[in-house]
Structure formats: structure tokens, C-alpha cells
Amino acid sequence: MNKVYINAASICVATPDQQDAADNWLKVDLPKITHKLLSPNATRRMSKAVKMGIFCSLEAVNHLDPATLDGILVGSSKGCLIDSDKFLQSIVEQQEEFLSPTPFIQSTHNTVAGQIALLIKNQGYNMTYSQGRISFESAVLDAYIQLTMNERNTLLVGAVEELSAISIKVSSSFDETASPQQTTGISQSEGAGFFIFSNQQDQHTRAELTDISIYSATTKLSSEAQLLAFVKKNKVSIEQIDAIIYGSKNTENPFDAISTSFNKTRIINYQLQIGCFDTDIVFALDLALKLLYNQTLVQKSSPIENGSSSYQNILICNFGEQNSLMLLSGC
Amino acid sequence: MKNAVAVTGMGMITAIGDDVTQNYHSLFQKQHGIKTLQHISGKHQHQTLVGEVAWTNAELVEKLGAEVPKNSSRTSLLAAIAAREALSQAGITVTEDMPIVMGTSVGGMDIFEQHFPHLLQDNQLIQRRDVGDSSRVLAQVLGSNSLVTSISTACSSAANAIAFGARLVLSGRADRVLVGGSDALSRFTINGFDSLMLLSDELNRPFDANRSGLNLGEGAGFLVLESIESLKKAAKPILGYLSGFSNANDAFHQTSTSEHGEGAYLAMKQALASAALTPQAIDYINAHGTATENNDRTEATAIVRLFEDQIPPFSSTKAYTGHTLGASAGIEAIYALLALQHQLAFANLRFENAMDRPSLEPIADHQPAVIRHVLSNSFGFGGNCSTLIFSHEQSLY
16 A cells, blocks of 8 residues: 655735734635636636636646646635525626626536636546534545555645635624634635645655544444544554644644543644634644644744654544544554 | 456436435336426525435424424435435445445535525524535434545545545555435526526437437435455345446646547546446446536537447436536436346437537437446536446456
8 A cells, every 4th residue: 555645835824914803704815816727817717616626736836847736625614605605696686687797607616627627728636525623634534545555646636715705794693692712713714735645755755644444423433532543553542642733623622531641742723813614624733744844833923833752643533423533543 | 457446336316216216217107307396495496406315304304204404404304314325235234333434526616505695583594505514414324433435526526436436445444434425406506507598498319419408306325345355254136347447637727628528538548447447348337427508418429439439328417406506416326227137228318409519319219238337427617527437346356
């Protein structure tokens, strides 16, 4: 079985400064995309999800010979929400008459993956997963299986979520008491992250993705039991895990309920920094890659003290309706 | 066939039948299910031709005979009915550890749009819209605690879900999986395709020179896939094999396909390679054949490029069911398996005149034949092209 490496990463999320000042909804400042492949005309028609996806993808494939990219996998829970909302609203307001097809065309969940393929002329595998908070991990699992089984060698794997003004309005119009800020203290946000996964190591390799698992915690098999079994299966002891980076759908710290096994492990929740969106785990992956590659992280408002400890194994956990575990190791 | 996995169960619901037996009967009798829209109010009701499942949501819940969450999407109800049938045929009663992979284009849009933008102060309705919500409800109804995920690549969604399920089995991550697709008709998609001027106001005629667009449909089709190794330990009837699968991108345009059908050509070619078969081994093609000008011309072009002068009998069954979008590849996977089971290639209804370029005729009548391998195509927006190959139960050994 081949190993899986992550050779490039690019993310686009809100900054901690924004989070400090934000209300319930935290929008990402879109970076300016200047690229020889993109005319200003082309970007004008793109929705924010597509733009964020394109921005991160172009950065991630920067060092790559385009001919070696075997496919594009995207996870998105809500897909192209802005265009979908726009089309829904036009159906209501125009009573199904004289509708412009553009928002419908762009509302399709796989628009981002399709547009990236179109832009970089990639005729390879093109997949879009949509399953709540494990949308990105579904794409990662697919890529992991194909790379380990040598079906494909190099894949662009990412995720994207966008906020939509119409959806915010609809959500805000009722249930004021349960607005996200008040329930979790974390703003609803948006963002994207794209990574190059390959079964070949290269000079840019950041880390190895040792394994991934998606599971439901059941009464028979708790989160803790699953976590310990996963680590054990990968021949790593809990003491060898240098950090756990986690995201969660809920406010309560999932590790409070977990035994003392992790007492000595550094545990980081990243959502306080960037707000939350369904595929915000891309930030955790990027953070883990930085820790493993640079060994320390010097960053303003970082939740991590700049210690001298070295990082070799990092576990990324996502807790929601389904949970996920990703084990990363330094190369 | 190193990539083969066994099919041990199939289940479906469409405009031409509530289960696999009824669907086969309708196909055999050449009875289509295209009528004017009944269940969705508005401009298209009683006007637009669709392949609609006759039952209301309340009737579907009753048919299911199970507790379902409030305001469940029609997509999840159709999926649950099809999935139940597939599991029952495979003799599976314990689904706890069985991964579910579902393809769908718009998920719970059917229920969400009924209340948009006034969501009845109901938080759950917001959630219903998420593509992944319909599969979550399906898993809940079936009692699965394993991996549940959805693929949404427009009209090829179910083909990709079936292929990912096969990968879970082939990689040893699961012994068996439940895979397929479901999509309910919605005001959203009907108006979407209408705004693109792709809806025909006549009964659709795939591959006909005088075709005038598609009729939308709804339904669900699910398969149980099992590893050949695990079946050696506990034998059960095998309905056929998924022997090859592929996905490629046309990388040409968001909604229309390239002149030479590059994505379709690559998908078919790579699926054959994955099944280790030559084009000559294919005995029947269940085409995507939506009856739009663009699809049928470019799909036929791709078929000619790959099969050259030995084109196998081919037809589109969308003349019977309408285009069921994200569910179509699940439904048509079962038609491919029925073709293998009954050694019958299905008639392409309403075909009269061959197209010009390329001049290629689907089979206008049912054709009994020796069928060992069936190729099934599904193409979607975003240049998404997928091909599955199903092989006869006796073709492997």
C-alpha cells in the first residue's frame, strides 16, 4: 500500500482580528486573484465559493506540473448557496416567469470542482461530496483510498463554504434567541482550503497523512474508544501524539468527557480563531501541516504557546453528527 | 477483473413502478410513465410533462411503514423505499455497520422550497435543504451507524456514489455497502431546466433527429455491493458484478458538452480499462440519452469514437422514466442488471429518425441477445462524466 503525502496547502479563512470584531456572521475578505489563466471578466461572473475555491486551488497547484494532476475532489456542505438562494428567490418573486438560468447553472453543488477543472484544463477525476461537517473528510477518504491503492497518484483535495445574504436574512428572521453567537460564542463564517495529496513525496512535502477514519459514536463504541482504537491501529501511542486539533459542532469540550488518557496532550480548538463553517476542518489541517513543517508556529493571537517542543504526530478530530479522525506525521 | 464487486440486492421506485419487478414489467410492456405534473403547485402543475412517482409524501411514509422525522424530504423517502427493497433482497437485516453512499443533485430542496423564504419558524427546514440531510435521514430510517455520505455531481451523482462504495469494498474498509441515488422533482429543478430551455413539451425522444429536449423525472435506485471474498465465506445469490467504473471531466463548459464528447469518451474508455475489457466485450449500452440536442449528439459521437464500426445495441431508458437527475445512474444501474438477468436489451421508445451527425440508431425494439457486459453512462453539469460496467453473474469464473 502506498503512503499518502500532503505536498501543498492553501487556505482562505477569516482572521482572528475579524473574529474579535465580528457579529454572528463573519465574512471572509476575498483575496484579489490575479493569474494568467483568469481574465477579469471571468472572475466577475464567479460566485464567492467559486472564487475562494479557485484562489486556493491555483495556489495549491502552483508548484505542480498540471499534467501530473489526476483529479479534483471537493467537499462542500452547503455548496453554492448564493446562486441557489438567488434562483429560489427569483422563482418566488417572479412567480416562475422569465427566470435567468445563470444562478441555476451555478447553483449546482459541483460548480466549484467543475470550474477549477475548466480553468486548469483538468480532465481527470472530478468529485464533490456533501455531508454536513464531514464533507471534506469524505473527499479526503476517497483520495486516500485511491492514492494508497495506486489508482491515482496526485489529487487536489479541498473544501469550500460561502455565506449568503439571503440565507442570513432568512435565518435571522426567526429564532433570534438561538443565534449562533449566543449559543456557541463562535460566529458563523465561510472559507476554503485546498491541498495537494500525492502518493509521491517531493521537495515540498509537508507531512504524511497516515490514516483517516469517519465514524459515528455509538453507545457501544464511544468517541474515546474509537479514538484510541484509531491511534493503536496506526501503531502510535497516545504519548506520541504531540497535539490534538479539533473542531466541533457543539460548544462543550468533547475532551472533558474523555478520560485522562489525553491529560498530557496539547489540545487546540481552532474555531475561536476563524469562526465556524461546515468544512472549517480545512483550517485544522493547514495548522497541523504548519506545525509539522515549521515545528513552531509564531502567529499573532495564536492559541498555541510558542514552545520548543517538537511535533511529529498530530491528530485532527472533528465532532458532529458523524466524527472524523485524521492522523498526520512529520516527514 | 480485479475491480469487481458483487451486487446482491437492488431496489427502486420510479414513475414506472414502485419496485424492481414493476419497473421490469413496465419496461417489458414498453409502458412509459411520463404525464403532466401533479404534486407541485404553480405554473408547471398540470402542464409540464414529467416522470413523477404517483404517491404523495404521506402515502410514501405509509408505504415505508417506519417512523420518519418531521418534514422529511421526498428525496429521503424515495431513497428509503428503494434502499429497503435492496437490503431485503440481499437478506440484510442488520444495517448498523453498513456504510451508505447516496448520490443526489438537490437533496431536500423539494421540502425546503415549499416554505422558502418563510420557514415556519422551524429550524429543521433549514437543515433539510442540505444535500447531506437526505442521506442522514435515510441512515436514520435504516438504522445505520456507519459512514454515511453523499455525492452531488448533478446528473452523474449516483454513478459516482456507486463507484465510491465499490472503492470502500475493494480497499477492505467495508465488506458491504448500500449505494445509489435519489432525487425528487422540485420547483427548483423544473424551473431551472425550463429556464435553460431544455424541457420538451412532448414526450422525450432520445437519439431521434426530431428530439426536442428532456422530461424531468424522479425516483431512487439503490444497490447492495459486497466483496467477493466475504461472499465466499457466506454465499448468497449474486445478481451480477460491478466490474468497472470511471469518472472523467469534459473540462469544456459548465452545462454543455464538447463537440467530440471528450469527457464521455474518456469515461467509457477508462471504465473499460478498469474492467479489463475491450470495447467489443460490451453487449449493450444503457446510454445517458437525455433527449437534449447537445447530449445525444455528443454522446453518440463519443460512442462512435470508442466503438468505431462495432457499435453494440444501445438505448436510453429515459423515454420511460424521464431524466431523474442525481438518481438516474442508480435507476439505470438496475436496468443494466435487469438486461443481464433477462438477456434483453431494452427498446429506445419513440425512436423514428436517425440523427445526421453522427448517424447512429438506438434499438427501436426490445432485442433479446447474449448479454455478458453492459455499459451504463451518466453525464452531468460541470462536465462530470461517469461510466459503470456491469457484468453477468457467470462472467467472472
